Amino acid sequence: MPSPRSFRLFRTTAFKLTGIFLAVFTIFAVFLIGTIASNMNAILETQMGAAVDSELRAMTLQYQAGGMPLLTRVIEFRSRQPGASLYFATDSAGKRIAGNVETVPVAILDQAGSDAQVVPYMWRDEQGSQRSHTALVRVVQFPDGVRVLVGRDVSERDALIRVVQRSLILTVALMLILGVIAWIFVSRRVLKRIDSIAETSQRFVAGDLAGRLEVTGTGDEFDRLAESLNTMLARIERLMLGLKQVSDNIAHDLKTPLTRMRNRVERALAQGRSEPEYRDALHATIEEADQLIRTFNALLLIARAEAGAPATEFADFDAARVARDVLELYEPVAEEAGVTLRIESAGPIMVRANRELVSQALANLVDNAIKYADEGNEKPEVTISVSEDKGVATFRVADNGAGIAEADRPRVTERFVRLEESRSKPGAGLGLSLVSAVAQLHGGKLELSDNAPGLAAILTVPGAASGRAG
Amino acid sequence: MEAGYPNTMRILVIEDDRETANYLVKALGEAGHVADSAYDGESGFELAAGEGYDVLVVDRMLPKRDGLSLITELRSSGNRVPVLILSALGQVDDRVTGLRAGGDDYLPKPYAFSELLARVEVLGRRSAPKEAETVYRVADLELDRLARKVHRGGDPIILQPREFRLLEYLMKNAGTVVTRTMLLEKVWDYHFDPQTNVIDVHMSRLRAKIDKGFDRALLHTVRGSGYVMRDDA
Numbered sequence A: 001m002p003s004p005r006s007f008r009l010f011r012t013t014a015f016k017l018t019g020i021f022l023a024v025f026t027i028f029a030v031f032l033i034g035t036i037a038s039n040m041n042a043i044l045e046t047q048m049g050a051a052v053d054s055e056l057r058a059m060t061l062q063y064q065a066g067g068m069p070l071l072t073r074v075i076e077f078r079s080r081q082p083g084a085s086l087y088f089a090t091d092s093a094g095k096r097i098a099g100n101v102e103t104v105p106v107a108i109l110d111q112a113g114s115d116a117q118v119v120p121y122m123w124r125d126e127q128g129s130q131r132s133h134t135a136l137v138r139v140v141q142f143p144d145g146v147r148v149l150v151g152r153d154v155s156e157r158d159a160l161i162r163v164v165q166r167s168l169i170l171t172v173a174l175m176l177i178l179g180v181i182a183w184i185f186v187s188r189r190v191l192k193r194i195d196s197i198a199e200t201s202q203r204f205v206a207g208d209l210a211g212r213l214e215v216t217g218t219g220d221e222f223d224r225l226a227e228s229l230n231t232m233l234a235r236i237e238r239l240m241l242g243l244k245q246v247s248d249n250i251a252h253d254l255k256t257p258l259t260r261m262r263n264r265v266e267r268a269l270a271q272g273r274s275e276p277e278y279r280d281a282l283h284a285t286i287e288e289a290d291q292l293i294r295t296f297n298a299l300l301l302i303a304r305a306e307a308g309a310p311a312t313e314f315a316d317f318d319a320a321r322v323a324r325d326v327l328e329l330y331e332p333v334a335e336e337a338g339v340t341l342r343i344e345s346a347g348p349i350m351v352r353a354n355r356e357l358v359s360q361a362l363a364n365l366v367d368n369a370i371k372y373a374d375e376g377n378e379k380p381e382v383t384i385s386v387s388e389d390k391g392v393a394t395f396r397v398a399d400n401g402a403g404i405a406e407a408d409r410p411r412v413t414e415r416f417v418r419l420e421e422s423r424s425k426p427g428a429g430l431g432l433s434l435v436s437a438v439a440q441l442h443g444g445k446l447e448l449s450d451n452a453p454g455l456a457a458i459l460t461v462p463g464a465a466s467g468r469a470g
Numbered sequence B: 001m002e003a004g005y006p007n008t009m010r011i012l013v014i015e016d017d018r019e020t021a022n023y024l025v026k027a028l029g030e031a032g033h034v035a036d037s038a039y040d041g042e043s044g045f046e047l048a049a050g051e052g053y054d055v056l057v058v059d060r061m062l063p064k065r066d067g068l069s070l071i072t073e074l075r076s077s078g079n080r081v082p083v084l085i086l087s088a089l090g091q092v093d094d095r096v097t098g099l100r101a102g103g104d105d106y107l108p109k110p111y112a113f114s115e116l117l118a119r120v121e122v123l124g125r126r127s128a129p130k131e132a133e134t135v136y137r138v139a140d141l142e143l144d145r146l147a148r149k150v151h152r153g154g155d156p157i158i159l160q161p162r163e164f165r166l167l168e169y170l171m172k173n174a175g176t177v178v179t180r181t182m183l184l185e186k187v188w189d190y191h192f193d194p195q196t197n198v199i200d201v202h203m204s205r206l207r208a209k210i211d212k213g214f215d216r217a218l219l220h221t222v223r224g225s226g227y228v229m230r231d232d233a
Helices: A005-010 A013-080 A155-205 A221-271 A275-307 A319-336 A355-373 A431-441 B018-030 B041-050 B067-076 B092-100 B113-125 B161-172 B180-187 B198-210
Strands: A086-090 A096-099 A117-124 A130-141 A147-153 A315-318 A340-345 A350-353 A381-389 A392-399 A445-450 A455-462 B010-014 B034-038 B055-059 B083-087 B105-108 B135-138 B141-144 B149-152 B155-157 B219-222 B226-229
Touching: A013 A086, A013 A096, A013 A130, A013 A147, A013 A155, A130 A155, A155 A221, A221 A275, A275 A355, A275 A431, A315 A319, A319 A340, A319 A355, A319 A381, A319 A392, A319 B198, A350 A355, A355 A381, A355 A392, A355 A431, A355 A455, A431 A445, A431 A455, B010 B018, B010 B041, B018 B034, B018 B113, B034 B041, B041 B067, B055 B067, B055 B113, B067 B083, B083 B092, B083 B113, B092 B105, B105 B113, B113 B180, B135 B161, B141 B161, B161 B180, B161 B198, B161 B226, B180 B198, B180 B226, B198 B219
Parallel strands: A340 A381, B010 B034, B010 B055, B055 B083, B083 B105
Antiparallel strands: A086 A096, A086 A147, A117 A130, A130 A147, A315 A350, A381 A392, A392 A455, A445 A455, B135 B141, B141 B149, B149 B155, B219 B226
16 A cells, blocks of 8 residues: 655655754854854954953053052043943052943952953843943952953854844755755655556556657756666566577477477377378477477577577688588588589688577578579579688688578568468478577678679678688 | 397386386396385485496486595495486586496486487497407408408498497497487487487488398398397398
């Protein structure tokens, strides 16, 4: 049962990836902004501290030079400057002398000489309303007990840090929102494509061999995947059709002789004749069975050659020698059929191939040529020629018989295909299929062309090395 | 020697399909031989190692111990009994591995019994001293293997090199039926089946050279099987 779409969204790769990226970017953003904030804080604090220190140093000098009156004047003057610091001075008894601060807790004043400290204070503006502020203050005590406090308001710094904090929160929130949107978008899109792939595959499995995956044309990874899967599906379809065709043909071409055989045996049994007649019937049966076995073997061989035999069976041999051997094998048959069988070859042509299969392919071609050379011809001739060009060995078997009409040529290499004109000749229609399969196995080709008159079958086998004598 | 029934051989059939094994035992018996059977690799090995068989017929795929390892073990213990391997794997490389394991001949399934019988009989003859002979004789036909000359009744017969090898093989196995496939394998070194029966034409040519003009035919066609070189008189 398919789970609801919302649940499936969480199980997508996009969800996991979005989660991981969100986490990584959040950590990164927090770290970045945190670092900026803390550095900024440190810099501002140092600057303020330095400003407070320099003011205190100046006041110390002025006190030493002009005593209390000068100090009071300086403090009054500085207090009136725009953006002034905080000032507060007491005499040795702790009584306020000058400054723009009303009171300072004694505890703070007692910290004289120590490092700058951050303290809260109340700020009263022109309208008289009070606001709580913080300040960085430092206190010095002169030898006669006079104490001076200088401080700077740090609200500005705090505000700055608050801005940074707000932007951090905003950034993370925005990232979360965008992340979720991206996740939903990517997941839905990916899910849609994947669902379409799964759907098409299932239809294919269910038997719709013509079904293909959708290619959107954007050239993205899904398109590339769909394209290669489509190539695979096309190959599967071709193989399936081939298989179906073969099994149909097997059903036809093997069932017919089997039926014939069965009928013959049945008839022999039913008619109850003499022993020699039984013998004849049995011999004929055996011959038919042998023919069936031969057909099976040929089919197996073709299947194996088409599947591609391991290259370990490849050996170096002389193609011209193979051709001469085949000629020698067929020479008596040709003579009996009144066909002149000739060979044209120049020297040894070494090839690396499967000798057995190449021999058989060539034998099939010669066999065919002899069978069909005598059609409507006074001087039937079959010529085998072997040549080599750019590492490709070529066997050409040409006859001067009736040939094959151009339209029929592609068809005759298929299994069990027998042209009407050849039905009267012996054979199962597997000869050229095997040659074609052997050519394919070696990466070569079988071409049928017009010999005007007659047919020229050309078998090419790559892997030849010219000049290497054998 | 009775025509068609050469020396009786003791044959062991190691085949896991009982029906096939029993059929082979029966058919070999009818052909004049004494055959036993074993249905798995282990009992087959024990029988083969213990008894003195002339030929073993071994299926490649057997329960308990596969055919090839059985043969390898027999060979390593010094047993040279000729072995015919039967296999559903009929490809060239399977044949090569089978022969490399120590088999003497290889017959892919499905096979005709006549083919199997002919191969078994030829294998069984290997123990006969024929191999060492330099001159083969059948009636008045004489083949000199060293001089590569053939005479019949004292008259020389001119043969092509391939015809000579064909006759040599037939005479070496005189009295035993050889099949077309065997001739194609042993004389031409082809392991495939030519569509047209090219062998028959070669045989009729050879027959014309050695039998024509003589009262007694020596080269006989055995219907459904192959050929035999035999002096019928």
